Amino acid sequence: MAAKHVTDASFHADVIASDKPVLVDFWAEWCGPCRQIGPALEELNLEMDDVEIVKVNIDENPDAPTRYGVRGIPTMILFKGGQPAATAVGARPKSAIKAWLEGELAA
Template sequence: MVEAVTDQNFETVTGTGVTLTDFWATWCGPCRMQSPVVESLANDRQDVKFVKMDVDANPNTPQSFGIMAIPTLLVKKDGNVVEKIVGYHTKDQLNEILNKYTA
């Protein structure tokens, strides 16, 4: 399951372990393509926490990370950003990236 987060709870929710945040917006076509891929990964992987943030409703967090394009996926490990992924990526590509931080 992918949990929706806000500017208010983002740091708390993504502060420990490996997390992947999907920054998206309702009007973004590529975001609508990326979302099912992230949902599928969330169902397959129990070792990563998956969250999503609507950039229109929560502008502060994307701005603080310099997110200029969506979809952008942010991978954090123990609260630190370890990877920033811009644009659509396949499930295999994302699995490969996540494996670097969970092995």
């Protein structure tokens, strides 16, 4: 299943109220590094059962990135229990994203 696209309107239901950890990818259509990590995040969404990966387009949904202090993209924020638990900024290879996520999920 492809990563779900979350809007400002659905952010609370899809991320804050989720019963499992959610990795939010804050991205934009014009952002090259965002497009680079997109396929890796789609693959990880299929491979990892213990986390849900969702995407928020910052141009179409300005409230959530503002609320969580997103200053550069891509920014990935892992939410656990409805709270931001870890943040990673910038493009990185799939293996690095997976290792970071696994470490944070185990914490």
